[in-house]
Amino acid sequence: EAGVTQSPTHLIKTRGQQxxxxxxxxxxxxxxxxxxxxxxxxxxxxxxxxxxxxxxRGNFPPRxxxxxxxxxxxxxxxxxxxxxxxxxxxxxxxxGHTQYFGPGTRLTVL
Amino acid sequence: xxxxKQSPQSLIVQKxxxxxxxxxYENTAFDYFPWYQQFPGKGPxxxxxxxxxxxxxxxxxxxxxxxxxxxxxxxxxMDSQPGDSATYFCAAESGTSYGKLTFGQGTILTxxx
Numbered sequence: 001e002a003g004v005t006q007s008p009t010h011l012i013k014t015r016g017q018q019x020x021x022x023x024x025x026x027x028x029x030x031x032x033x034x035x036x037x038x039x040x041x042x043x044x045x046x047x048x049x050x051x052x053x054x055x056x057r058g059n060f061p062p063r064x065x066x067x068x069x070x071x072x073x074x075x076x077x078x079x080x081x082x083x084x085x086x087x088x089x090x091x092x093x094x095x096g097h098t099q100y101f102g103p104g105t106r107l108t109v110l
Numbered sequence: 111x112x113x114x115k116q117s118p119q120s121l122i123v124q125k126x127x128x129x130x131x132x133x134x135y136e137n138t139a140f141d142y143f144p145w146y147q148q149f150p151g152k153g154p155x156x157x158x159x160x161x162x163x164x165x166x167x168x169x170x171x172x173x174x175x176x177x178x179x180x181x182x183x184x185x186x187x188m189d190s191q192p193g194d195s196a197t198y199f200c201a202a203e204s205g206t207s208y209g210k211l212t213f214g215q216g217t218i219l220t221x222x223x
Contacts, residue, residue, distance in 0.1 A: 004153070033209060042216050043154070043199065048209035056209045090153050097142065099211065101153030 002027065004093050004102035012108045013081050021076040021105045025093030031055075032074040033099055034066060038087040046089075049074055081109045114202050116214025123221050129187040131217045133200035136181065140202040144211070145174065145185050148197045157198070158185075190221045 005024045013019050025032050034046040045058040049068035063079040072093075078085055086109045092099035116133045123129045133143075141162055146154035160167045160174040160183065167174045173186040187194055200214040 031209065033211075035211075035213075040215075043201075043211070043213040045210045045212065050209070056207060058210065092153070098144075098156050098159075101146075101155065103151065103153050 004091055004100055006089075006091050006102040006105050008105060009103070010106045010108070012110065014110050015081055015083060017081050019078045019081060019085075019107055021078075021089050021091075021107070023074045023076070023091030023093075023102060025072050025074070025091075026095075026100055029093035029095045029100075030072055031094045032068055032072065033092040033094070034074070034076050035090045035092065036060075036087045037090055037104070038084075043090065046076070078107070083109050085109050114200060114212050114214045116200050116217060118217060119215065120218040121220070123190045123219065125190065125192060125221055125223050127190050127221075129190045129194070129219055129221070130184060131198055131200070131219070132182065132184045133202075133214050134180075134182045135202050135212075137202070137204060137212075138181070139204035139206050140212075141205050142203040143174070143176065143183050144201050144203075145172075146199045146201060146213075148199065148216075154199060187219075190219075192221045192223050195219055195221050 007022045031050040033048050035043045037043045048056040066076040068074045088104040090104045092101045114135050144159035145157045147157045148154040158169045171188045176183045198217045201211040
């Protein structure tokens with residue numbers, strides 16, 4: 001069974017640009033979660049989508065947004081990029097309680 | 111109140127030794143406590159999880175000890191192996207904020223052969 005996949009692996013943007021990160025959940029999983037893993041800060045919860053709806057949101061500004069598509073894949077959009085947005089962005093999926101993580105997208109903002 | 115504090119930041123253990131990582135929390139609404147293991151270049155993977163109705167859970171060489179009154183929980187890795195070298199994260203979730211895992215800062219474990 002294929003795990004959670006994320007694309008791209010790496011993404012380099014300049015300050016002020018927009019970034020779009022993509023996630024495909026494990027087949028059959030309906031929930032998708034996004035986390036930011038910045039250096040030295042651990043994993044910070046960003047967003048949770050289930051059945052196409054945003055169910056929970058972490059303490060991040062509105063320029064972090066996303067959506068979930070009918071096939072349960074998801075996009076994370078980060079607008080007006082700032083230098084401190086540089087981090088590993090992890091997507092996870094679940095059917096029940098356990099969250100299964102993908103390998104992440106490394107976003108670098110120059 | 112939403113924080114989970116994890117210690118130590120890094121840990122070096124000899125092969126065959128016991129690795130102990132500790133976490134503490136303030137939010138009494140937390141009711142699910144998983145531990146994740148992360149290897150370089152990979153996403154975190156669930157190792158073991160516990161709920162507050164039990165004080166200990168063991169899976170192979172990995173044991174979670176849970177102290178509800180002290181609001182603390184810990185991961186014990188028995189007979190530590192070089193292949194256990196990774197970053198370990200404790201986490202917590204509350205039923206009132208389902209889906210949101212609050213993670214500790216992580217512990218880098220190095221097991222020397």
